[in-house]
Amino acid sequence: MLKNISSVSKRFENFKNKEVYDIELYKKTVEEINNINYKNASDTELREISENLKNKVKEGIPLDEVLIQAFTLVKEVAGRVVGMTPYDVQKMAAIALHQGKVVEMQTGEGKTLSAVMPAYLNALSGKGVHILTFNDYLAERDFRWMGPIYKFLGLSCGFVKENMNLEERRKAYLKDITYVTARESGFDYLRDFLCTEVKDLVHRPFNYAILDEADSILIDEARIPLVIAGNVSEEGFNYDHLIEIVRSLKPNVDYEIDQHHHNVVLTEKGLIKIEKVSGCGNLYASENLQLLTRLNCVLHAEILLKKEIDYIVRKGKIEIIDEFTGRVADKRHWPDSLHEAVEAKEGLVSETKGRIMGSIALQYFLKLYPKLAGMTGTAISVMNELDRMYQLKVVLIPTNKPCIRKDYPDKIFTCKEIKEKTLILEIKNINATGQPILIGTSSVEESERIATTLNTEGIKCNVLNAKNDWEEAKIIAEAGKYGAVTVSTNMAGRGIDIKLGGEKELDRKKVVTKGGLYVIGTSRHESSRIDNQLRGRAGRQGDPGESKFFISLEDDLIKKYEIDKMIPQEYYTQKQSESLDNTMINRKINSGQRIVEGYNSDIRKQLWEYSYVIEEQRRIIHQKRHEILVDREPLSLLSNKCPVLYDRYLDLVGKDVLYKVEKQITLFHINKCWAEYLEYVSYIREGIHLVVIGKENPLHRFQSITIEAFNDMLDNIEKDIIETFIKANVTKDGVDIEKEKLKGPSSTWTYLISDSPNQFSRLPFIVKGVLFSLRSISNGIVRKVQETINVVIQK
Ligand SMILES: Nc1ncnc2c1ncn2[C@@H]1O[C@H](COP(=O)(O)OP(=O)(O)OP(=O)(O)O)[C@@H](O)[C@H]1O
Structure with a gap:
């Protein structure tokens, strides 16, 4: 069998990077695994060995010390239960996965079975392992396919899919091994942020995750934020008039399209026309900011986003087409008003109104796992990015049999x-x-x-x-x-x-x-x-x-x-x-493709720089809230800030009730202030590119604004808690949540935000393309924009 390992593919020989291609160490471990033979052991004996391993790990024996035995067990049981005995290359992949690396394995090489060995080993601790699949279908398929192996070995296995209720999810996450998409796991993390009682939490602390199709999630989808939104009773904006105006504009006269940056900009002529027709005066004046944002969204929706290419309309809804998979991107929305503008363009009733209660980029969500590994058929070309962004090393696993495909x-x-x-x-x-x-x-x-x-x-x-x-x-x-x-x-x-x-x-x-x-x-x-x-x-x-x-x-x-x-x-x-x-x-086409890849990698880096501060703040706020929820953080704000009132209630309702009331008020205001903060940040993010005209660095400005605003938000949380407490009527039954308006949204829903073409395009446009903006925006527009810069960032 080991002979196969040296039959490396041509592609494999081309690379010389030591760390990526050094599989000697793995070979030695594979040999040790192959030297143990459980062929003659009965099913009961195998189960006893597994039970022993579990006990050893629980007693504190490091996983590395039981790796060989654990993998050998899986090798034997997989053969008995699912009729597949892992190939040596699969065992190598399994070792690398256990070490928290990304393995590149060609399509069809059997990643599903490879993942079972490290999943079993890491689940022995009882702390849970997530295998993050590419979609819901694969979560269920892999659970049904590989589940019997774990079951045989005395470990439990479950899966999560989109339409499951909270109880079903909770149960699935309590299993030793859970098959779930990164996105569903992330949504559940966001749902947990809105819980007001420990019993409602669905996740337990993360331990180890193996990410399937890792490049797709870590690179292509990394920047996509997962969002949880709650209902608000606001009237939607009517876009008809703006659509009519935009449809009357002439290309290359009233606006110019920059295909490269996927952007559309008004010319001075276009601006004058719009100001005249809408009667709004200076479109760039501070009072017209909202109108300007909506107009930009309508421009993008009407001119840049194409039906059947960027989205389709199905059952009265806009469904976004993922640029990488070409499939409908499940539960995906464009941000802010853009989605509403596209809905209006297609004459649909908007269903996207709601307040964002929490969000997290997939990239940051995955970093919450203390140990993360990945598998994919295509990792080598992004190995530097994986290292830079996630500190994940790539290992190239040779094919089991030589690849004889003819690539013409x-x-x-x-x-x-x-x-x-x-x-x-x-x-x-x-x-x-x-x-x-x-x-x-x-x-x-x-x-x-x-x-x-x-x-x-x-x-x-x-x-x-x-x-x-x-x-x-x-x-x-x-x-x-x-x-x-x-x-x-x-x-x-x-x-x-x-x-x-x-x-x-x-x-x-x-x-x-x-x-x-x-x-x-x-x-x-x-x-x-x-x-x-x-x-x-x-x-x-x-x-x-x-x-x-x-x-x-x-x-x-x-x-x-x-x-x-x-x-x-x-x-x-x-x-x-x-x-x-x-x-x-x-060669020219190849090098063009490489330039585009580099360009897209730069954009990802810039987007990361923009989101970094917010994600750090999210981490702080989530952690703080969680500690309060699970009663690990003592509450002392009210006793310090309103001692008289606090003591009066203490006599009246007792310590436990008062603690519960303070906890309820605190959790509510953390969520409320965080949601308001996210709204504010997204508003700042929309306009921050304009500071470039005032010769400021938008990223630096954005970071300093958000750091200050976050501190203000922390103050606001305290202020709001005190205010509510002073006004509230506290009885032996606690507070009336409805009456005191401490109830979270009655319904929530989750979705992902697709890159907004305008936000997306503005970054390179600012950093690399100042010339472009100055060339395309006439002096008249620059003057007008300057008037608004301060308003945008000071509001
Ligand atoms: N050790 C094995 N022995 C026999 N068959 C195997 C073994 N490992 C995998 N296979 C078979 O190889 C096929 C591919 O497996 P799998 O779907 O896990 O590959 P993959 O690497 O995930 O492919 P993709 O890149 O398409 O996701 C399956 O039909 C599976 O039954």
Whole structure:
């Protein structure tokens, strides 16, 4: 078996980074595991060994000392219970996962089973292990698939999914091993922040988490805040008038679009027009700030956000399409007024009104786990970022069998039209042979266009673009059937195995002789990891497979980032029917993609800098509230600040009731003031970019404002607690929560905030593109903006 480990893939040989590729130590441990044999042990004996291990760990023996025995147990039990004995490469991954590293394992190498070994080992302490899956479907699937192994070994296992109630969640988190998405676990953390009684908490203290598809969560989704909101009874704003105004504006006359930064800016002409039609006077005057923000949102909604590309409308709701997966991003909202503006654009009734009660970026949520490990098929290209942001080291695990997939050079065309014609022809030709094809497209709209063309050409295909997880799993699982053609958005089906010959592998031999699964990419993505994930759908576990990308110099990526300007004119001035098989062009496209990746990494860094202070403050406030909730923090504010009243109540209602009252009032005001603070911060965040015109650094200004505001908030909490106490009527029954208005929102809901295109674009626009802003914003606008700068930041 160890022989396989040295059969490294070509890719593996290319890298020389010692830490990432040094697997010698792992090999030694794997050998030790393989030297122990539990084959002859009965089921009962195996359970006794497991029980022994549990006791040893509870007595304080370090996990590292029982690792070999624990992994050997899992090896034996997995073979007996689920019919899979971990390969040596899986054991190596398991060791690295236990050490809190991110393992890169190719698609189909068996990450699900690899995670069982460290999960079992770390759960022996009884402190709980979370396996954070990519979606709800995989949480349940992996629980059902791997759960019997833990059960056999005397450990409990559960899973959490979106529609479960609090009791079901609490039970699942009490299990030794819990399969759950990072997002659901994060939402539960936010829900706990609103609890007023210990019995309502669903989480216990975090211990260890293994994150599946780690790059997707830690890099692509890291900046997405999870939010919990509560109901408020406010009237929604009517956007009709603003929409009418924006629709009357002329492109390049009244506004300019900056595709690169995904931004739209008013010209002076446009500004004058708007001021005239709306009758608002100086749009940039302080009293018009709210109008300005809403107008910006309508501009973005109307001009930049495109139906079928950025979002779809389903059952009367806006559903955002995730740029990385191409799937509907579950429970995702745009921030602030932008979501409402898009709803208004589509003539929908807004359902997003509510006050944000708490929020946390996934990045910070995951850092709450004292020990975190990850697995993915694509980690190497982001290993520096993983180290910098999370102090997570990457380990490349060799494939169990050599990867024999053929990755063909890109086919590059001058124009989209010819690219698509050639692509359809290629699909027709391959389909005629019976070889299954998976086509990865860049948008819902493109997937539908290609599917329609294929249908008119008489080729039946399955389309997968914005369906639910269950359908997705089924369609993807069948994508390896003989003669199957599946058109999907670029990364749909991540985590789902494509077996050759269909789910039951009935026609496996036939498909193998045809060359396995053929993956076609219709364009390059901004991130090469996404392209590699798509390629990785083929050639799993040493299967044959092929992959090819079709690119045109008119593709969005090439145009948006002006990669075409790096390519000599003569290559794209004429429409050529042949592909440009030219390595120079290929290199330019690759380097363009790398520049875009670097640019996106810079944006993530900047967003991190903006959120850092707030997240630190959140940590402080959450911790303080939790300590009060679980009675670990003594309450002394009221006895110190209102001693007379306090003593009177003490005589009247007694110590216990008074303590309970103070606790209730305190918890309520922490939540209320924190929610108000978040609202204020998001308001500041919206306008802070304007300080650049006054030659200030927006980040520094933002940080100093929020530090000061946080201190004010802490004072306000105390003030509000005292005020409520003075006004409240305290009896032997405590206080009347309803009457004293101490009740939290009657209903809450959770969602994620997508990057706001305007917030997102402003950062590079400020830091790298001051020239851009000054060029595009005329002097007249600069003057007007200057008037408002102080108002924005002083309010
Ligand atoms: N040790 C093993 N012995 C036999 N089969 C295995 C073993 N490990 C994994 N497999 C099989 O390999 C396939 C892929 O497993 P799994 O879905 O865990 O891979 P993965 O690495 O998570 O893939 P993806 O990147 O698609 O998520 C499954 O069909 C599984 O049954």
